[in-house]
Amino acid sequence: MNGTPILTATDVVVEYPGKGFRAKPFRALHGVSIAIEQGKTLGLVGESGSGKTTLGRAMLGLAPVTGGAITFDGQDITHASRRQRRALSRDIQVVFQDPYTSLNPALEVGEILAEPLAVQGVAPREAKARIRELLDRVGLPQDAVHRLPREFSGGQRQRVAIARALALSPRLIVCDEPVSALDLTTQARVLDLFLEIQQDTGVSYLFVSHDLDVVRHISHDVAVMYRGEIVEQGPAEHVTRTPDHPYTQRLLLASPVPDPVRQEERRANRLRLLAEQREQDAQAGAIVGAVVAAPDDGAEGISVGDRVR
Template sequence: MSAVTQHRPGAGRSAATDEPLLVVENLVVEYPGKGFRAPPFQALKGVSLSIRAGETVGLVGESGSGKTTLGRAVLGLAPVTGGEIRYAGDRISGINKKQRRALSDDLQVVFQDPYTSLNPAMTVNDILTEPLLVAGVSRTDANKRVRDLLDQVKLPQDAGQRLPREFSGGQRQRIAIARALSRDPKVIVCDEPVSALDLSNQARVLDLFIEIQERTGVAYLFITHDLSVVRHISHRVAVMYHGEIVESGDAGAVTSTPEHPYTQRLLLAAPVPDPVRQLQRRADRQRLATQLAAQDEQAGAGVGGDEAHSTDPSREA
């Protein structure tokens, strides 16, 4: 996408050639507490993570774990109160609105809900040209680019004239992906992009994500609650629990032989689509639960306790 001029925040690029593309270091995000003089709610308690160019890092956890907050913090949509986020060597947490807008060339997003992430009153063409026009691309070039984008996400060429509500969930998510791709970003934050989709659409959209990555070399921060999705798409995986990363590593290892009890619980809780193996997995899960309960009794309270009662004020699904 040559028509878009490359804005880079700051000038610290040369010093950062060794560093991964996106680095999150000891990130703390706090929301004001509910009620007068209530202590702030810590959605993220010092989280560190890095993503290299062309890599998918899966972020998995349950609702309230802070995974969505981490994605929103990277995008500048959540209040960072401690630690920092660096992109290409430059600090991007706590930058002003103008610098943030310049970042939109490199950092993009695909949200969970394809029903609310597209403005229902705008045609697909308007939705897709908007980020281009903002970047100073001419309307003719933008229209040309839209045709190319629709092709990339395998939507028909006439899709541009239609409204989002005329499309199915899977197709809408393709539109959202096309919007994210429109300016050739380097990193896309994908916040549960397939959890609202049907099984068959889910597999197709995931494969589209992988294909785009292999072609363009874009990096994904892929947020999901589904271990099997994360295994399918990620190179590396980080598991979040109560605002912290409890385990991280190679995708195959974390999703098959997890070490942290929470990850084990997560893995065993997901039912396998096979009655025979599910019987086994259920037995394993119940055994682990008894073990953990016994541990809890000894230790007073543990991490693998009852279901989360904490509520996350951020936009967690």
């Protein structure tokens, strides 16, 4: 079950400089560790602001890593230079969330797809053939080459973005919420495409999403992020169906199911879980509170016991 990891992140910390003079930096990731296996998909699930997108960007060299290490294929890429990145772009690629802003509106689809090929010094003739192949691969018509992104629907644009990511036959694709801007039926088709490509090419995915259902469907392993930390990690089936961490449990039960009767059950379960967790928190909080509250207790004459009650 344990294959060789193609990419590992160990205690990665990402900090954005604070606004203003001597401002405290904003810490988006607090020491995150993950591993992605060859040919497998790691689903990364979390809410907005949890740092899941930042982790993906850190791997692409788009976020400032201030601690920890990222290795790809045994090579440390934490602070890869532009030159190393150019070499890495053969192996690591990206599909972004928004197909409307991830394609330059002024360039034709052919030019967009030719870009990564040109960087790697592929001859224009070969590039043309490769582009034709790519369009076939993602199910777009050949005449798409001379069209502009705005002449396509959201789903088709995401196909163009996938084709661009595939152009150099990478070994890992970071997918940052690639289906969340799409309609339900389009999402289904694009997910199918992702699965199909993985089966055919053995590419690994880091699949970032806020939707537990999407992540369950496409991932072998799942990591759950909450406030810049990974709170639970393991095989998809386990994490997304019988999670251990209270947050994942809340997340699972919060997602509504398309059946009124089952949804009512789920809702009741969720409310029960929330009540239980609140009680646990209250108990834990009482203990923690008793310990923590004492030092910064400014008010005089209030004993620790009073505060807890």
